Amino acid sequence: MSSRISRTDVVHVAQLARLALTDDEITELTGQLEAILEHAAQVSALETEGVAPTAHPLPLVNVLRPDEPRPCLDRDEVLGEAPATEGGRFRVPRILGEAP
Amino acid sequence: MTSTAIELATAVRAGERSAREVVDGHLAAIEADDGELHAFNHVMAEEARAAADAVDAAVARGDDPGALAGVPVALKDNLCTRGVPTTCSSRILAGWRPPYSATVVERVIAAGGIPVGKTNLDEFAMGSSTENSAFGPTRNPRDPSRVPGGSSGGSAAAVAAEFAPLALGSDTGGSVRQPASLCGVVGVKPTYGAVSRYGLIAFASSLDQIGPFATTVEDAALLLEIIGGHDPFDSTSIAEPAPRLRDVLDDGVDGLRVGVIEELTDADGVQPDVATAIEDAAKALEKAGAAIERVSLPSATYSLSAYYLIAPAEASSNLARYDGVRYGLRVDGDDAGSMNARTRDAGFGAEVKRRIMLGTYALSAGYYDAYYGQAQRVRTLIIRDFHRAYDSCDVLLSPTAPTTAFELGAKTDDPLAMYLSDVCTIPTNLAGHPAMSVPFGPDGDGLPIGVQVLAPALGEPVMFRAARVIEQAAP
Numbered sequence: 001m002s003s004r005i006s007r008t009d010v011v012h013v014a015q016l017a018r019l020a021l022t023d024d025e026i027t028e029l030t031g032q033l034e035a036i037l038e039h040a041a042q043v044s045a046l047e048t049e050g051v052a053p054t055a056h057p058l059p060l061v062n063v064l065r066p067d068e069p070r071p072c073l074d075r076d077e078v079l080g081e082a083p084a085t086e087g088g089r090f091r092v093p094r095i096l097g098e099a100p
Numbered sequence: 101m102t103s104t105a106i107e108l109a110t111a112v113r114a115g116e117r118s119a120r121e122v123v124d125g126h127l128a129a130i131e132a133d134d135g136e137l138h139a140f141n142h143v144m145a146e147e148a149r150a151a152a153d154a155v156d157a158a159v160a161r162g163d164d165p166g167a168l169a170g171v172p173v174a175l176k177d178n179l180c181t182r183g184v185p186t187t188c189s190s191r192i193l194a195g196w197r198p199p200y201s202a203t204v205v206e207r208v209i210a211a212g213g214i215p216v217g218k219t220n221l222d223e224f225a226m227g228s229s230t231e232n233s234a235f236g237p238t239r240n241p242r243d244p245s246r247v248p249g250g251s252s253g254g255s256a257a258a259v260a261a262e263f264a265p266l267a268l269g270s271d272t273g274g275s276v277r278q279p280a281s282l283c284g285v286v287g288v289k290p291t292y293g294a295v296s297r298y299g300l301i302a303f304a305s306s307l308d309q310i311g312p313f314a315t316t317v318e319d320a321a322l323l324l325e326i327i328g329g330h331d332p333f334d335s336t337s338i339a340e341p342a343p344r345l346r347d348v349l350d351d352g353v354d355g356l357r358v359g360v361i362e363e364l365t366d367a368d369g370v371q372p373d374v375a376t377a378i379e380d381a382a383k384a385l386e387k388a389g390a391a392i393e394r395v396s397l398p399s400a401t402y403s404l405s406a407y408y409l410i411a412p413a414e415a416s417s418n419l420a421r422y423d424g425v426r427y428g429l430r431v432d433g434d435d436a437g438s439m440n441a442r443t444r445d446a447g448f449g450a451e452v453k454r455r456i457m458l459g460t461y462a463l464s465a466g467y468y469d470a471y472y473g474q475a476q477r478v479r480t481l482i483i484r485d486f487h488r489a490y491d492s493c494d495v496l497l498s499p500t501a502p503t504t505a506f507e508l509g510a511k512t513d514d515p516l517a518m519y520l521s522d523v524c525t526i527p528t529n530l531a532g533h534p535a536m537s538v539p540f541g542p543d544g545d546g547l548p549i550g551v552q553v554l555a556p557a558l559g560e561p562v563m564f565r566a567a568r569v570i571e572q573a574a575p
Contacts, residue, residue, distance in 0.1 A: 005461070009461070010457070013457055013460050013461045013464065014457065016460050016464060017416060017444075017456050017457060017460040018420070018423070018437070018440045018441045018444055019441060019444050019445050019448075019453060019456065019457070020438070020441035020442045020444070020445040021445060021453070022445070025445075025450075025453070029453070029454065029457055032454060032515055033454070033457060033458060033461065035515075035516055036408060036454075036458060036515060036516060036519075037458070037461070037471075039404070039405055039408070039516055040405045040406075040408050040409050040458075040462075040471065040475075041405070041471075042402060042405040043402055043405045043406050043409065043471075043474045043475050043478045044470065044474055045402070046399065046402055046474075046477075046478055046481060048474060048477035048478065048480075048481065051477040051480050051481060052477070052480055053473060053476030053477050053479070053480060054476055054477075054479040054480045054483060054530075055306060055476060056306045056336075057292045057293075057306065057483075057530075057531065057532025057557075058292060058293050058336060058338070058532065060335070060336065063335035063336075065332060073199045073200060074199060077199045078199050078426075081196055081197060081198075081199070081426075081427045081428075082425070082426055082427060083424060083425070083427075083428070083429070083430035084430065090425050090426055092425055092436045092439070093432070093433060093434065093435050093436050093438075093439050094435050094436065095435065095436045095437075096435075
């Protein structure tokens with residue numbers, strides 16, 4: 001696992017993470033992620049053949065509850081905290097690429 | 101010596117002291133000293149006085165307001181409080197008022213407790229010093245040139261400064277225990293699933309747990325009894341009632357087997373005063389009838405590496421919800437994608453971005469198995485080591501933190517050095533077990549040292565018994 005993180009990697013990951021990083025942030029993160037990943041890669045030193053991964057400390061499977069109606073959050077109270085709303089819904093800028 | 105939570109609640113329930121007088125006294129202390137310490141992001145003075153008056157009215161009617169009657173409680177600012185700003189110390193949530201309260205907050209209020217404010221934290225609980233707050237750092241009440249630890253540094257400082265006898269925090273990799281250690285108070289990370297997380301703003305969901313801060317082991321037990329137990333609103337909460345802790349608190353440790361964890365006590369980077377304190381705490385338990393042995397958790401050495409893959413991976417997913425659509429900050433863009441990305445760059449601080457990037461990388465195509473998959477397998481090995489240790493021991497001991505409180509700014513330029521502050525606390529989170537920090541005397545500079553007591557899943561009763569003996573033997 002000798003992967004060394006490049007500036008191109010950082011730009012790609014920032015796109016995946018929906019972060020509009022500045023050039024300075026990209027430069028700083030390239031060095032920092034390299035150092036942190038080098039430490040994190042120590043996990044590869046352990047022999048784990050045949051070891052099952054642990055995703056969660058509790059052995060819970062499909063926690064169910066009775067399907068009964070109950071009150072939900074107040075719509076106006078929730079929408080009142082949103083940056084922009086219209087007609088009782090959240091308003092967002094256009095999603096598709098065509099002209100508005 | 102100020103009063104414990106139990107003393108205050110007893111006096112208020114008996115009508116000997118009014119809740120209003122108790123709350124006014126604590127609000128005055130906050131007013132006088134929090135300008136320097138910055139334990140609170142937001143003080144709930146008006147709400148606290150109104151709640152205190154309601155407790156006093158209940159007492160006057162002859163009703164019992166509950167086991168926390170009139171007791172001020174500080175709440176970490178990642179616990180939702182309906183209508184009261186909840187920020188996670190992030191610009192991305194500045195000004196947000198949640199439409200509901202966390203279950204733990206509801207339970208504190210139902211027991212007569214009085215929320216007095218929202219405490220500062222490392223942004224989204226990511227950090228070990230409370231310096232990663234968008235609203236400025238918290239200072240350690242024992243020495244304001246030093247950090248209180250983190251990420252629940254505001255809650256630890258609030259209890260240490262006597263702004264409130266009780267506080268709640270959250271612990272993903274040590275964020276209750278490490279600041280408790282650095283501020284000289286008691287801090288508990290309960291068993292994963294023992295306390296509802298409904299209304300706790302998620303950081304790393306397979307690790308996060310809410311826990312109490314207090315000045316005494318008994319007060320911490322009381323608060324855990326109140327917040328613990330099953331909650332239908334949290335599907336990861338264990339379907340059991342909260343354990344009875346105060347009933348067994350004075351049962352002692354006679355006949356218990358106690359293991360001192362070699363890898364965490366003898367490691368490089370553990371301050372000599374701290375290592376000596378662990379040996380002294382072990383001797384105190386031995387004197388009280390426990391058998392002491394050394395135990396080895398060989399995989400624990402890899403905990404930090406595994407944690408810094410697992411926690412950021414989960415965080416990168418949990419924090420995807422901050423997209424400028426439903427709450428908090430929005431920075432406009434030409435389309436939804438650029439609005440999302442610009443909002444997130446402006447709203448998140450450096451450490452949060454670092455962890456989102458790290459987690460996104462660890463989960464991305466081509467690296468998933470080598471990083472995240474391998475970290476999850478190492479997590480299994482760490483759990484096996486704990487199971488072996490608990491075959492021969494009832495509880496384990498280690499330092500809570502490798503050092504006592506460090507100076508502000510000492511580690512802010514080196515993320516990896518900061519991460520090492522949590523080396524002793526992280527293994528417990530990976531295993532899902534309980535652990536707590538108990539103050540055990542000052543170091544050579546007069547700063548508090550914390551002893552960590554660890555127990556197997558749902559082992560809180562035996563953990564508290566050992567903690568009580570350590571507390572009574574503390575220098």
